[in-house]
Amino acid sequence: MNNIFEAFNAKHLKSEDIVRNFVSSALFLETAQNGHTILVGPRGSGKTTFLRMLSNNTLPKWDEYIKNSYSDSIDYEGIYIPGDLVWGEMINSLESAGLNHQYSESFSYTAFCTHVFINTIESITIYIEKFRVKMGEEYISKREDDIYDAIMSIANTLKLSPGKYSLSRLRIELYKTLNELGEYSRYLSIFGVDKLDILEFNQKVPYAHIDLKTTLESIFNAIDFAFDNPEQRWAILLDEFEIAPKYLLDNVIKNMRSSAKKIMFKVALVPCGFHQEIKSQTSSINDYSVVELWYVKNGESAEFCKNLVKAKFNIEDPVTVLGSTKFSPNYKDNSKNWIKEFNSLYSKDLSFREFIISNNIDFENEFDDKFATSSLVRKIAPVVAFRNAFLNIHGKRKGRKSLAEFYSGWDAISRISEGNPRWLMSTLNTLLGRTGEKRIPDSEQINRVKISTDAYCAMLSTLPLSNNMGLSTGQPIFELLEMIASYFNKRLIDGEFKAAQPLTFTVDDKVDSNIESSLMIAWNYGAIVAVDTKNTFGTYDNLKGMRFRLSFLMSPKFELPVRMDKAINLSTILNSKIVKDTPIVEEDSNSIKQRSLF
Structure with missing residues (x-):
């Protein structure tokens, strides 16, 4: 892997490696609490690590989980679901071929549900193995018929007809469903909507009309009945969900409005994007807790x-x-x-x-x-x-x-x-x-x-300006950051010496929507940091009045001190003679090479 940052992305690490280097914190324990949670943070802030740590494939391998009695407070089985761009790309491809929006969403929804079910089956396999290790082989043997009945029930719930009933066979059938769905989607994208057949659609897009939460409850009730453990709880851990189509997020948020008696959802999102619209879709703030994953204090x-x-x-x-x-x-x-x-x-x-x-x-x-x-x-x-x-x-x-x-x-x-x-x-x-x-x-x-x-x-300089996690702007992100940094540096070095120099900025009313969208994208990638804000997740669709500083990650590049100071209106910066007289530095060949490093 030639990407120096991706090499440390928890998405690609083995669970043993995640556990070995994991550092707990108050934010992790807040995320782990029993209940629905929205985990908010820029890319690279540790959201994936938190969710993977909570999965039943990783958490039991953590020594602190046993030593500090976390097993008493984290009493659910976590199922990690990585985000997949396919869910959105499938919609775009099918609608470009002329397919009705309801049909294209059905393809995407089925792909998403199938991913969830595959990871659920894998987690149930781990769940059963935990009983085997804890209670012994004889315990499992005595419940063999109950486990078999549970697997048959799960197969029926998932509309699967395997030749042999076992969890590994169900997993194979689900992968087969996913492959057939992809093939059918590509077929319609190539040959057009005239080839759509309703009978074939119902066969190859089997989860178009199911309710995800109800289906999962049926699966969990079946396996929990087999182990006489009706109070067992399960958590669906949805990572990078900002890349999912809006209707999928709507569906998940709708499920988070109900109590987390059997199933809880923990969803990782970046601060800004179309998902901010969920603020009007929940019954109250008590439906879920919000954990914002950035450090305000040094x-x-x-x-x-x-x-x-x-x-x-x-x-x-x-x-x-x-x-x-x-x-x-x-x-x-x-x-x-x-x-x-x-x-x-x-x-x-x-x-x-x-x-x-x-x-x-x-x-x-x-x-x-x-x-x-x-x-x-x-x-x-x-x-x-x-x-x-x-x-x-x-x-x-x-x-x-x-x-x-x-x-x-x-x-x-x-x-x-x-x-x-x-x-x-x-x-x-x-x-x-x-x-x-x-x-x-x-x-x-x-x-x-x-x-x-x-x-x-270099990564920031190549960020897409169109449909970047639901945001679009005409203002290049890194160019905007350069202008702000240049103003701060020149005031600090070339201006009159003062006890307080501007090193933070406020998004005032004179800042246009184009600049504001560019800032939102920058925030999603950790390039700016919110300071002393009373705003919370659900209100980040508007940055007006919020105070930010440039991330210290860029201080060596922009030659800025690693500290904060007083605020100045962003419009003042952008309209200043300092910025207007500063040429934008063209990207050199060395920077272009380094794009592949992030």
């Missing part, structure tokens, strides 16, 4: 990242091998560096010098152990170091090939990662996978950070 992501490194690399303290970031907020331990930066900027930056004088700041005393560093100096110190790095002895901007002092060291790397496990693992795997406790040079760290960051930005 402390939350730092703890997660540290635990992930411990689980993956068996390193208790990442600082021992990556060191501390040079300009960390521990001012007293790093006082010489800070005094040097303040003196350097003071000597060459008139604007900064005037700021120091007007605020009567004695920065050498501020960093002395005898005195407490004032809040104003603590606030401006990161800006001083960053601004100083870009100005020459004459106070003019200079080019920088490397900014290792800002983007290497454990503090910086963990913050840049945004708690995104896929980015963090792709960055650290090469660095930490070959070291014991040896300190890794900053130059190696920054090189690896740039590879991961450039790959991420």
Whole structure:
């Protein structure tokens, strides 16, 4: 696999690998609670890992599941269903050939249901094996007739006529149904709707009119009766469901309106898309819980990242091998560096010098152990170091090939990662996978950070603008991010020195729908992060009034500090002379090559 990020996508990992590197969190336990759940987060934020961990193929392999008595609180059998683009592509192909919308949706619905049933049969097989291991072979033998009757009942429910009744035979028949459905769909797409025969349609599209929840309840009741376990609960874990056609999501949400007595649904979605329309389709917010999978506070992501490194690399303290970031907020331990930066900027930056004088700041005393560093100096110190790095002895901007002092060291790397496990693992795997406790040079760290960051930005630069998870825009996503980043960088380095510089933006009323849709797509891919918002899932069809910052994943690319600061209206940024006078940098051949890395 030549994609450095996809190599760490939980969708492609073995369950043993997921368990080995899994780090639990409050968000995971919230997702795992008994009841319907909508799990919201950008691509790469860990939604797939959560759902796969909850599947009965993975969860029992996790030591913590037994040790911490999670088996008491997670008392359901989870069935993982990966998203499949075929569900939507089948509709588009058939309708392009002229097939009625109701018929095309029936093909897609049957494909979706068949996928669910295949994974359900596999999970029931694991469920029975758990009884075999726990209760012994004799227990299973005594219930052999009941299990056989259950399998016959399931076959009848699924309209299957296998030559022999067994779970493996049912699975084979379901794959056969899926193959015949695909062949029939392609046949009609090629030869046209005139070839549609109602009898053949009813035979090859067998689940067009079933109710999914009722059908699943029949299946589960049959197998639970066989084991005299009528209180057993089951969870359908639907991953990447933003790629499913809208009517499929409507169908699932409708099922989530009822109580989760026997079956619960846990659905993973990105923040924005047509699925935001579900807000008017549920009876109340109590129908399901919403878990938003992003870290608002730095402390939350730092703890997660540290635990992930411990689980993956068996390193208790990442600082021992990556060191501390040079300009960390521990001012007293790093006082010489800070005094040097303040003196350097003071000597060459008139604007900064005037700021120091007007605020009567004695920065050498501020960093002395005898005195407490004032809040104003603590606030401006990161800006001083960053601004100083870009100005020459004459106070003019200079080019920088490397900014290792800002983007290497454990503090910086963990913050840049945004708690995104896929980015963090792709960055650290090469660095930490070959070291014991040896300190890794900053130059190696920054090189690896740039590879991961450039790959991420290359992916963003090629995002489709039309029907991207239900969103369309005429504004290229990465171009918009570049404009915002350029404004922030130039205000920070070239503008008048101020204690607070804009590093976040608010989507104000003057921002048009085209820009807003571009931001929604950027959010879905983790390129922007919501800040201090009271909005919740179900209201993200409109970003007006929401405050965002650019993801730290792009900070090394855009040469921005890994921190937040005051907000400015987005329309002010886009209409500013700074942005209008900034040419958009054409993508170089190196960036084009890196598209394949993400």
